Amino acid sequence: MAHSIDSWVRHGVEMRKPLLIHPNLSDAQRIIVIGGGLSGLTFALRCAEKFPERTIDLVESSPRLGGVIETWSEDEWRCDVSVNASRPHPAVWRLIHDLGLDDEWHVTNDYASNRWVHFNGQRVKVGPALAMKIGIFRTIRGVRNARKGGRPVSELIPNTSIADALTLGIVNDISINVDADTLFPGLTRFGHEPPVSRSKLRRLVNDSYPSKAPPRRSMASLDGGMEQLIDSIVARLEESPKVKIHLNSRMRNPEEAASNFQVPIHSVVWATPNFPDLGFKKERTKIRIFAWGELAKSSIAPIGYGMLIPTGGPVSGILHESDIHHGSRAPEGQRLFRIMVPENRWNGELNQIHAHMNDLHGQKNPTIFKEIAEREIPRYLPGHLQKLNDLQVPCTWIGWGASGPSITHVVDEVERIVERMADYRI
Ligand SMILES: Cc1cc2nc3c(=O)[nH]c(=O)nc-3n(C[C@H](O)[C@H](O)[C@H](O)COP(=O)(O)OP(=O)(O)OC[C@H]3O[C@@H](n4cnc5c(N)ncnc54)[C@H](O)[C@@H]3O)c2cc1C
Known part of the structure; x- marks a missing residue:
């Protein structure tokens, strides 16, 4: 099905990707969302806004909402443990704007773009x-x-x-x-082509931002960390009389959710990274996240966004957290770095990470060095998107296992699904 120009302007390159929506979801008067990460929460929010008469139950297996998103803090140190900034996409900017967070949302520091x-x-x-x-x-x-x-x-x-x-x-x-x-669906030309040239589409998309369009290739973040986004969505949901949140409740599969809430299976929206019984179950990698602080006056790492390290030790990436963000991330006179350590590159000894950081940064004595989180990341094996294209899902599936690894994918996918439910031209 070809898509309208309006849809391409709202969603950009995401229009190339399949949507795993059950056709009867539009009819559901009671919707059960399984998973309280960014995708499940944003879906509940957008759905409650568009269909205030419908009942929404959001079910989360853990005692907290937000999924992988969390902002660690200790004294004046502050660090996001998963997403720390978003690349430009109007759907993310619309979400920030609609939540009243424009004043807290800033393009990352220009001087730290290297x-x-x-x-x-x-x-x-x-x-x-x-x-x-x-x-x-x-x-x-x-x-x-x-x-x-x-x-x-x-x-x-x-x-x-x-x-x-x-x-x-x-x-x-x-x-x-x-x-x-x-x-890179645009580069590989996956799916449909836009109805206008890429440069024209880029201009139209730029004009569609609710506030000033961010510069190309920039990033933006929340001053207090990305947990602010989760807190703001949850606060809105708590004000919605038709939305109910259930914590500490794990659903084994969509069938169990449908049976527990006595709804047809097409009323379930599965918002977790893996979809049981569809072959995506165990496709995950593990990563450990560390905070590393240095005295600014003795730190020799150049000011910038960060460095990727493909081989040679346990550290695969270093983000210069205190250089990047508009909001403060470290005590006065200190620099904060976030270290990414894939589990399969680490022997489990802190000394190994310390030695690698010493090689990379020339620093023997960090002012802070501690593990702040462990996360699992879905795998996107070659053929992943083609596999999704051909998939028959028993109920709607959203989230980063389905739409792609970034919050732009997750947030935009939700908008597209809710628009489809409202029978917009997609
Ligand atoms: C280390 C790291 C760095 C990242 N960096 C960036 C970045 O720089 N930019 C960017 O755009 N994105 C980044 N991301 C990705 C971004 O964080 C994700 O795209 C997004 O948060 C995914 O949200 P989600 O709701 O789809 O999934 P999740 O956050 O995984 O949420 C799923 C939820 O479902 C719950 N759940 C699971 N199974 C069940 C069940 N059976 N029953 C009930 N509940 C269940 C889980 O407890 C969880 O709360 C990063 C992620 C990580 C881990």
């Missing part, structure tokens, strides 16, 4: 010099090849170190294991 890859033992800035290392002809060949569909990112970007750095930074997995269509 990114590096640790390449052949050196810090190499992401830019033309790094692109030269891949080679223009090899890149063109890689893109052509990836357009055949279902290919790994390692074929799209024919330089293993650079491709691995990128995919480790986005989905905690090496590039041979990651679906190019899921990460």
Whole structure:
């Protein structure tokens, strides 16, 4: 089905992806949402706004809402343990705006935009010099090849170190294991083509932001951390008389949810990263997150966004948290770095991470060094998006296992589903 220009302007490249919506969800008067992460919460919010007469039950297995999103803090240190900033997408900006969070939402600091890859033992800035290392002809060949569909990112970007750095930074997995269509559907030309040229579409999308459009390739974050987003959505849901939240309640599958709440299965919205019995069950990797502080006056790491480290030790990425954000993340005179450690690269000894950080940052004595979280990340194996395209789901499935790894994917998917329910032209 071709999509209208209005839909392309609202959702951009996300229109290339399939929606796993059950056709009868639109008729459901009582909707059961399973999973209280960003996707389940945003769905409940958007659904309650659009259909205030419908009853919504949101069921979460753990004692807290937010899923992987959480902001750790200790004294004046503050660090998001999962998403810390969003790349531009009007759906995320609409959510922030509708929640009244515009004043807390800022584009990340311009002076901290440099990114590096640790390449052949050196810090190499992401830019033309790094692109030269891949080679223009090899890149063109890689893109052509990836357009055949279902290919790994390692074929799209024919330089293993650079491709691995990128995919480790986005989905905690090496590039041979990651679906190019899921990460770069515009580049691989997955799905439908937009009805206007890319540059025209970009202009129209830019004009559709509820506030000033963010600069291209910028990021934006909440001053108090991303947990603010969760708190604001939850506060809205608590004001909605037709929304009920159930914590500490795990549903084994959509059938159990339908039976417990005595609704047809098409009234269930499954908002967890894995969908039982559809072959996505165990596809996850694990990552450990650490906070690392340095005295600003003795810190020699350049000011910037962060560095990706494809090989050579347990640390796969370092984000310069106190450089990036508009809001404060570290005590006066200190710098805060967030360290990402894939579980399969670490021997479990803190000394190993300490030694690797010493190599990378030239710092023996961090002012803070502690594990702040452990998270699981869905896998997006080659062919993932094609597999979703062909999937018959017994009920609607949303969230990052279905839509893609970023909050732009998750938040936009929810908007598209609620629009489809309201029978908008999609
Ligand atoms: C380390 C890390 C870094 C990230 N960085 C970025 C970034 O920089 N930019 C970006 O855009 N995104 C980033 N993300 C991704 C972003 O955080 C996710 O896209 C988003 O938060 C996913 O939300 P979700 O609701 O789909 O899933 P989840 O947050 O996983 O929520 C699912 C919820 O369902 C519950 N649940 C699971 N099973 C059941 C069950 N059977 N019954 C009831 N409840 C159940 C879980 O307890 C959980 O609360 C990052 C993620 C991680 C982990």
